[in-house]
Amino acid sequence: MTVVTVSSDSLYGLDNLPYGVYSVDGSQPRVATRLGDTVVDLADLLGDEVFARPTLNAFMAQGYERWGQVRAELRERLGQEVPDEVLFPLADVTLHMPVEVADYVDFYASEHHASNLGRLFRPQNPDPLTPNWKHLPIGYHGRAGTIVPSGTDIVRPRGQRKGPDGEAPVFGPSVRLDIEAELGFVVGTGSSLGDTISVEDAERHLFGVVLFNDWSARDIQAWEYVPLGPNLGKSFASTISPWVVPLLALQEAKVPTPHQDPKPLPYLAAERPWGLDVDLEVSWNGEVVSRPPYREMYWSPAQMLAHLTVNGASTRTGDLFASGTISGPEEDTRGAFIELTWGGTEPVQVAGEPRTFLQDGDEVVLTASAPGAGGSRIGFGEARGRILAARQA
Amino acid sequence: MTVVTVSSDSLYGLDNLPYGVYSVDGSQPRVATRLGDTVVDLADLLGDEVFARPTLNAFMAQGYERWGQVRAELRERLGQEVPDEVLFPLADVTLHMPVEVADYVDFYASEHHASNLGRLFRPQNPDPLTPNWKHLPIGYHGRAGTIVPSGTDIVRPRGQRKGPDGEAPVFGPSVRLDIEAELGFVVGTGSSLGDTISVEDAERHLFGVVLFNDWSARDIQAWEYVPLGPNLGKSFASTISPWVVPLLALQEAKVPTPHQDPKPLPYLAAERPWGLDVDLEVSWNGEVVSRPPYREMYWSPAQMLAHLTVNGASTRTGDLFASGTISGPEEDTRGAFIELTWGGTEPVQVAGEPRTFLQDGDEVVLTASAPGAGGSRIGFGEARGRILAARQA
Structure with a gap:
């Protein structure tokens, strides 16, 4: 038996307890949590077969009350001695896709990003935001089958x-x-065809949060996207972090969204729309080039989910919606290189070289943290990807 | 033992043999084919457990050679006596979603439709087609989870x-x-991340064809769709026919696509791009209001699949891509009411009443047929849906 010890400044203490899917030496993938640099097998720790699955979906489908029970049980059990057989050094395991993604929708919820892209893609328009932007969280469906885990x-x-x-x-x-x-x-638990999820109820459906890199080929996108939106400029791959941070771990990270003016229609209105005070970092070949602040996002996660279902569209366990690029007001808080380099016209320095878009061999890593309980910080793992040369025809 | 007899003018003779999923009296859904008005259980007929599943996916994943073998075996076996236990009257069974849909992409492959929509949605533009339209099959991802079977x-x-x-x-x-x-x-068999499917290879990946009604809320769509494309105007529901007609049954229906000018880029070029000579009918409350001809579609199914994967996007068993609205050159061959009634300004007569868009209680049924071998016709079942009043807030 062992008590897993974690330093008080760890991003993966008892206030975090993210969920992931691991294997070791080619074993069957199963659900785990992470405490410090230790991976804990949950099926064996808790004696519950729902965790002996290759994705989180079956557990997520058990619903909000159960998520809270398991979290409480984990916090108690992992503060004490646990059997050595359930523990694995993080360095020894392989992490997999944590979720079988059902439908994937990408939103466009940063006013700074949407304004920057409007100026770059539609310079002829006097207002960089389209007329609908402040009335609804614009989103579009993306390719679920090409969402890949960090390291791909x-x-x-x-x-x-x-x-x-x-x-x-x-x-x-x-x-x-x-x-x-x-x-x-x-999305941990879905909704039926014809039903809606209100902004108030959204939190009971939202299981957790991942980092998401929506790789984008701007030249392909610019040529294809009128009139039906991005397709091949985005569909080749998106990278997610392998640890799903429960929304229950992010209660201290809740912050009000920026003031919304005009007032949203009633189905989007909330007494206190909450965003999340998550600080991201974008590393390009090991150098931090941007620090996007999630707290600046105009539309809240609950508003995005309420909008997504207001027409009666059903949702499923494993649905994933992304926020859209996170960009703050300052240049070094922009979450896409097209903004950071202003369409490639203002290179940034990466290891002493002027750089605009990605070259073969480049590696990008997203990381993030947010406030946890009692002054702790909550880590999100990482979303890492390296660019390989295009295939020959 | 019984020999199933089918009249020579049936749309569901031995040249069709579509695949579906049925249940009877609440039984577990299983794979079947249809011969005339008789449903044939395939797991029991062929003694193959791959058909004792609630979707076609496992069978489809076995690949092109196997599809041909099973089809040949079915044609032979169903010409002879078969056990009575495998046969069910069509009227006695419930038909289900035939496929577990992975990713869904909707294309926009009719030049007539795209031109009509361009005139209606963007009247200020001199050319109704966007500059990219004749260079690539425009498409966008839609919501897979709200594709529902006929009758919903x-x-x-x-x-x-x-x-x-x-x-x-x-x-x-x-x-x-x-x-x-x-x-x-x-899509019956997919492709790996980074790989492509050529126009020549597309047919080995394409399992079959369904009717598809992409219900569209034009007012919601018009307000939301700039700049990232349709979302809630489409995501509430799409209806498919429950019988998947194998592409192997449609060899006699292949026809050249309309002349493509400008010549497509090499990855879209085919020596003889083939469309399908499928005649559709749109019934509105029992009255046929349009007869869209699939043979008029500009981009071929193989070109759509080649385009979808040219960026290295992977595909999966169960991916479904739709053609976009089928409209011919004549007014009464337009496949959407917005075109048929020119934006609601030119009502059509339905049961003696002038009608533009759908009213509560309206029912729309899509049917279709195509040439089969030896002068037969191949039927596609139907995609039926009735409009219920909106829910109260």
Whole structure:
């Protein structure tokens, strides 16, 4: 028996207890939590087969009350001696996709990001925000099947692009490969066709939060996205962090959203719309190039979920919606390179070199932390990806 | 033992043999085929447990060669006596979702439809087609979880809309509820992340074809869709027909696509791009109001799949992509009411009444047929849906 000891400044103390899926030496993937740098097998610790599955979905489907019970039990059990057989050094395990993703929707909830992109993509328009932007959280469906866990290499996508002066589109590897630093929200329990989820009820459906890198080929996107939205510029891959931080661990991180003016329609109105005080870091080849602040996001997670279902669309365990790029008001808080380098015209320094978009071999890592209980900090693991050269035709 | 007899003019003869999932008196759903008005249980007929599943996915994942073997075996076995226990009258069974849908992409492959919508949604533009339209099959991801089988009632969606003269958006039930008559293509075997599917190989991945009604709330769509595409205007429901017609049954229905000019980029080029000579009918409260001809579609199914994967996006068994609204050049071949009634300004007569968009209680049924071998016709079942009043807030 062992008591897992964790230093008081760990991002993975008893106030965090994120959920993930691990294997060791090729074993069957199973659900675990993380305490410090130790991975704890939950099926064996708690004697519950719902954790002997390769994803969190079955556990999430048990619902909000159960999430709270398990969390309380974990906090108690992991403060005491536990059997050595349930513990594994983090360095020895492989982490997998924590969730079988059902439908994936990407929102566009940062006013700073939407304004920057509007200026870059539609410079002819006097207002960088489209007229609908402050009335509804704009979102679109993305490809669930290409969401990959941290550490998966990203093959540079090929596709069509056409410059403003080109006569016709050309085909080839993307030359404007970018990132989008986002948070992803995992729906734990869904809703039936025809029903809605109110902003008040949203929290009972939201299981947890992951880091999300929505890799974006800006040249492909710019040519394809009118009139039906992004497709191949985004669908090649998105990277998520392998640890799902329970929303129950983020109660101290709740902050009011920025003031919403005009007042949202009643189905989006909340007495106190809450965002999350999560500080992200974007590392490019080991150098931190941006620190996007989630607290700046205009639309709240609850508003996004309420909007997503207001037409009666059903939701399922494993649905994932992402926030859209997180950008703050300052230049060094922008969560996409197209903003950070202003469309590639203002390079940033990475290891002493001027850089704009991603080169083959580049690695990007998202990390984040948020306030926990009693002055602790809550860590989100990381979303890491390295760019491989495009395949030959 | 019984020999199932089918009249020579049946749409469900031995040249069709579509796949579906049925149950009878609350039994576990299983895979079946249809011969005339008889449903045939395949697990029991063929003694293969892959058909004792509630979806076609496991069978589809076995791949193209196996699809051909099973089809040949079925044609032979069903020409002879079969045990009575495997046969059920169509009227006695319940039909279910035939496929567990993975990712769903909706294309926009009809030049007539895209031109009509361009004129209606963007009248200020001199060219109704966006500059990219003839260079790539435009598509966007839709909501897989709200694809429902024929017969499912459709609750009128609520959402935001803003007229051109409105100061601010209003919230309420959609007042411009529409249909889109489409074909859906089911991916039987997928492809890995980073790989592509060529136009030549597409047919080995495409299992079959369904009817697809992409219900659309035009008022919600018009307000939300710039800049990231349709979301809540579409995500509340799409209806598919319960019988998947194998592409192997549609060899006689292959026809050249319309001439493609400009010549597509090499990854979209095919020596003989083939469309399908499928004749659809749209019934509105029992009256046929349109006959959309699939043969008019500009982009071929193989081109859509090749485009979808050219960036290295992986595909999965159960992926479904739809063609977009099928509209021919003549007014009475338009596959959406917004086109058929020119934005609601030119009502059509339905049971003697002038009608534009859908009213509560309306029922829409899509049916279709295509040439089979030896002068036979191949039927597609039906995609049926009735509009229920919006829920109260």
